[in-house]
Amino acid sequence: MDEITNRCAGLKLSLKEEAEVEINVPLTEDGPVLIGKFCTKQRVNLESVARVLKLVWKAENNFEVSDLGENMVMFLFQTKDDMERVLLLSPWSFDKYLLILHKMVRGEAVKDIKFDKTPFWIQIHGLPTMCQTKEVGLSIGATLGKVEKVDANTKGFCLGNSLRIRVLLDISKPLC
Known part of the structure; x- marks a missing residue:
């Protein structure tokens, strides 16, 4: 083991191998x-x-x-x-x-992307009509993941027979 350590101690980079390259990220806005x-x-x-x-x-x-x-x-x-x-x-x-x-x-590299989250529309059925609000949707949705949107009107009520919530779910975990 000492012999290998001694051999490696004498290794050095050549001038060409030591060269550093500076990569400038373009100043333009993010592309589509x-x-x-x-x-x-x-x-x-x-x-x-x-x-x-x-x-x-x-x-x-x-x-x-x-x-x-x-x-x-x-x-x-x-x-x-x-x-x-x-x-x-x-x-x-x-x-x-x-x-x-x-x-x-x-500045983002494809190899660094984790494909573990994606948004889904979740429907909550069986709530009392007056409880189908944006606030209730945010509360329920937060237990599932990051809430992106609650399908509600300008007054904060969700019209219809269910409450719709768009939630960013971690797909690496089982649904609850």
Whole structure:
């Protein structure tokens, strides 16, 4: 063991290996890019994904689809409006597999993204009508995850036979 330690002690980096590279993050605002991951071990056909999602998402402008491997896909939109609408209407599925979408931000690397959370609309049934309020929705939703929205009118009441809450759920854990 000492012999290996002594040999390694004499190792040094060459000038070329010591060179440092400074990477400047662009100062432009974040681009309209989504990274998606399909929750399946089977390989997803990227051509089918692009063809179907272009029809389903009904984006006003075209978007590009790039394969990132391991059932991850990059969606490059021409406008932020199209990207935001796709995010707002999520969750999405393709061929019965959940598609988790992540909005890229400046300086973020794809390898660092954790695809463990996605928003779902939750319906709460059986509440007394006068308890179907935004405040009750926030309270119930907070027990499930991060509440993104409660479907309520301007007065704070939820009209209909159920209370709808959009909650960011941790999909790595079982539903309660």
